[in-house]
Amino acid sequence: MQPIIDYITSYLGNKTQTPGAAGNLFWAFVYILLVFLGLSVAVIAMNWLERKILAHMQVRLGPMRVGPHGLLQPIADAIKLLLKEDIMPAEADGFVFWIAPFIVVLAAFTVFVVVPFGPTHAITDMNIGILFMLGVSSLSVLGIVMAGWASNSHYPLIGALRSSAQMVSYEVAMGLAVVSAILMTSLHGLGLYGAGGVGTGDTGTLSMIGIVQAQQEQGVWFVFKFFPLGLIAFFIFAIAMVAETNRAPFDLPEAESELTAGFHTEYSGFRWSLFFLAEYSAMIAVSSIAVTLWLGGWLRPFPNLLHGATWDLVFNLFPGITFLFLAAICFYSTARMPKHPYFKIQTIGLAGFGAVLGLIGLALFVPAVFIRVQDIYWFAMKVAAFMYLYIWYRGTFPRYRFDQLMKVGWKILLPMGLGLLILTACMGMRSELRHQVVEPLWHRVANIL
């Protein structure tokens, strides 16, 4: 027994690494469970938030019936989906049809193995983290193609073809943007960091945690580095990631008005809900990549401008304040609930929900707690901002046509990404360039003249 307890506590003793990197299976497993749980809650919350936010953008109320302000709607939907008859088309390829949603979900969830919610708050830290994320997330296209193919139906086939073409072409632009961010981990105006610049012995990294630490050490989020190069790279990625996750305005694979539901037309019930789950967790996954690469991951905003112990404390209180704010909204809505016996349970429920949020908020004011969740909070907030953008896009934009989508991907984003990569490299090596290329050339020219 004692060795096991030792094994468990040994990780807690020097918590400087992620459990995966420290090789502690027990804690890695706990983290996996936590991430899975958090992700499920995030998808449920996202489901509700998307409906409500989109509804309020569109002058309607959204779900209002199941629970106060429709808070229980996602749960009701989940129950409905689970109880639904499981339909498989008679002509479908049974095995492929069965396995396709699992592949999509697997790809979407596996990505989270390397997502760094904090310096030690990740399942593991791979030295090829970002490559792993891109590689695994692009596996989901396999599942989509299988789903479209196995349905043995016209619309899903077209949806699957569109989806695969789209994901493959946007991955290129996405990859180029990612490479330019990776370059930034090792480059500054004086050349490579390792080659005698700012104090790190490192020469750049692909590790997700390493990328954020590089931003911390360089004191700049990569979105602002080599202005405006970082910003452009970030925008390329932000566009490509919407296309990558098949969301509006790039939601052609599931274009409702053209292809009814695209690749998952023939899916229903639990299988369909797996696609749904995968779509939302993929959205969260790519947003996490964007946050990690350009927006400083778990780092709090304005670390240079507003530094010192006082500001640290102020920013540390943010998680608690956020939850208290949410609780206040709940209580305000409780007060506004119709005073009618019919709404009694709903009113109590809303007040209870507010109380739970408030208690969480209060708990977050305890120093021992807020120190530990600080990273996760900032990371989640940044990802949430992306989620809001996704909803906003959906409420604003019409859908691109297939050829236009390809045009944007190959003719605009790809050349931009390539040019950006070269510019970033030049920018990073600018002093070397000046000393070793421009000045000798200039001397030669001057000599000739």
Next chain:
Amino acid sequence: MTDPNTLSPLDLETPDKTFLDANELVINMGPQHPATHGVLRVILRLDGEKVMGLECVIGYLHRGVEKIAENRTYTMFNPYVDRMDYVAAVSNGLGYCETVEKLLGVEAPPRAQYIRVILTELNRMASHQLWLGTHALDIGAITPLFYTFRDREEILKIFEKYCGARLTTHAFRIGGLQYEAYDGFEQDVKKFVAFVTPKIDEYEELLTTNRIWVERTKGVGVISAKDAIALGVTGPVLRASGVKWDLRKAQPYANYKNFDFEIPTGQNGDTYDRYLVRMAEFRQSLRIIQQAVDGLPEGPVMAKVPKVIKPPVGEVYHSIEAPKGELGYFIVSDGSTQPYRVRVRPPSLVNLQALDVMCRGAMVADVVAVIGTLDIVLGEVDR
């Protein structure tokens, strides 16, 4: 542009090959499809995403309206016409009532004419709002639908207050109106005009300069003026091709010659121009409504029409500018209380003929956009 005369009919006899050995794919779009605006069935022959040709199959909503007319009196048939183009029921009623009035040789009193113009123009706006919402939804913009329906609701409220019905209004009677305008009708209409004017800018804000919207609609579903005339296309679709043809000006009916308004036209005959033309028509409708409500005369609302309508033997054709195009009624009277034959010239059916010409060589997504831009109502196509 494809010449409509040289279009080869679709070869639907050859059986569809399997996916593996055929480049072409025959797809059945509809009759249950979210973007065919009802029960239109479009058989598409695709090469990848490209449309090689298409064929419309109609008749899923056929109710034999014209045949029913032969077994009803002139008055009894009046509510049936509302069910053809059910989003522009008032226009349908206006066309029918005016046709019978022409046959009878009576004319509605001025006050009735003015109220008819107000309600018809309101209905044109309601119809265009429904078109805009669904058209944008087909192209993927979901939000305009809710904006237009919010504002269409105000029009329907006026209808409801006027005659008790919102959709199939049966607002007009042969010879004028059954109901005098309710108290506060004018204020309601004026209030609506003031309310909706900024809202139209709001729709335009979301779409007119939206890059994706422009890319999706410019150069899509182009039809030249020559082709449009050859196919008998009317309404905003024809005007967007640059033909200044509006029956309200060309063959003034009701009181339209008294009002000052313009006929918006486009140049390119593409989906974007049709969108702009309809958006401009919103504003022209508002102008007409404003003038009509300002100059609303006093007086009776019903002409002297016999209780039992027995038109003289003869035939008459009369057409009006419905929101979707020329809506014509051809009535043959044998002197009895029932029409011998009623033939309706529905704008949607005729405009739908242009679908094939507009879609050849386009992508699948364009078919949806073009069906939306034609603004068809299947109730009217099939009657």
